[in-house]
Amino acid sequence: MRFTHFFFLLYFLVFLNCEQGKLRLSKIEGTQIAISDSITTDSEIESFIKPYRVNIQKDLDSVLAYSAGTYSKNDGEFNTALGNFMADVIYSEANPIFKSRTQKDIDMVLLNHGGIRGLLNKGNVSKRTAFQLMPFENSIVVVALKKPQIDSLIDYLSTQKKAHPISKLKLTLDKNYNVIEAKIKGKEITNNKTYYVATSDYLYNGGDNMNFFKPNDTLYRLDYKIRNAIIDNFNKLDTINPVIDNRFTQIK
């Protein structure tokens, strides 16, 4: 019994002590520390990262093709060699997949000018080039559109006055930016046809104010990343030498 008393006493002391030891927040100090090269690297962490880095570099930098020139998204007014290349790549790489799944052909491709994030430099082309051109994870979708939405799409292109990359669509503007010619795969756009437009899921969801993709008849998600289509295309080509052509022009 004396033992039990001892523990009651212990309880009491414990509570008493705690009352005295009650802490309160008295001061807060905030600082920001720059991670600069004056801080030495942790060698264990560094050696843990290294095999991952080496593996990526080896894969990223292995040569897939050769670029005949340096191409920028800014080297043309309404169409650029680089934009044409990107849009044509989407058509040539995505169409076989779309056709095998739906027995239909893609009618045209639309990307956005801002989506080209880098240069295609003259010389060796590798996966790293594809990452520079297209760092985002966006995937290709095909949207079934009717003439009224295609008209909105064309209206968008004529009012934006930008070299948004297109493929299989031919657009000519007069000096007042009115559309004087609009053809898909060389044919007039008609009321009763459904047009299968390939684009990125980003644009489909209204990116760059492209609001003409909804509503639509059907959406086909190809689960095929734009960057992977570019890499697949690099693998097929020896030399990349795209040109500015007459797909989107203005008569002045």
Next chain:
Amino acid sequence: MKRRNFIRKTSAGTALMALGGLGLQSFSRTSASTKITILHTNDVHSHIDSFNPNDAKYANKGGVARRATLVESIRHENPNTLLLDAGDIFQGTPYFNYYGGELEFKLMSKLKYDAATLGNHDFDNGIDGLYAQLPHAKFQFITANYDFSNTIMDTHTKPYKTFFKDGIKIGVFGLGIKLEGLVAPNMFKETKYLDPIESCQEMTRILKVDETCDLIICLSHLGYYYKNNPNKISDLALAKATKDIDLIIGGHTHTFLPKPTIVKNIENKNTLVNQVGCYGINLGRIDFYFDTDKNKTANGTSIIV
């Protein structure tokens, strides 16, 4: 006799348990004051290596191996340190494209991160892609306003977590941004976004009243402030509209602040809001000094930023 023995043993047991339990809260302290250090990052976006020397904006900045050295030296100086991340761990360098976030989580585990909240880009490989990397994360994911109950992430996050450091109880809860419009619906699937202010009120009540925390920290990926859309929920708006939060560690807007922002909350008390830009270029550090009542020199808490 046997019965008495039993009572004695239970008493001893309870007393020791009480000692142990309270010890955690109050008696492992060696002095009458203590300091809790909160270290934090946000929007690291897979920036594992430091930036190239020829980078136009961030030459020679950042790098996980350097951050490791810094964190280790601060932990050495003050073992009562928590390391937290406010989301967007994923996406931004080929490390993510190649390994899907595996290396990011493994390194954060090696640096002994205590907790992280989720950013919108952490869904970039879909909720399944995030789930697939969870085995590599030895730290807790905390989010109070994403309802994952109909998804594969169910039970893999907690709304909040409490930590004991030198007798101080710290409650950390997480808040995420509305995913709709930022992430494709097929990526976040049936994740339900709950109102951040309501979730916040529930969390602060639990942490303050039920858990009796001494410090309450919100790990937020809501964004610092939206100048062109001031009604959109943000860290500054949250701080003003709520109570009992000592610190909001933010992310999403990649905001570089000259110093942490002091905001008056709904009770006119100070809440600190901080964010350290992005890409692991900076480490945020907030030190909370605790003192006994009898040692207090001034009324209230002084904030030095």
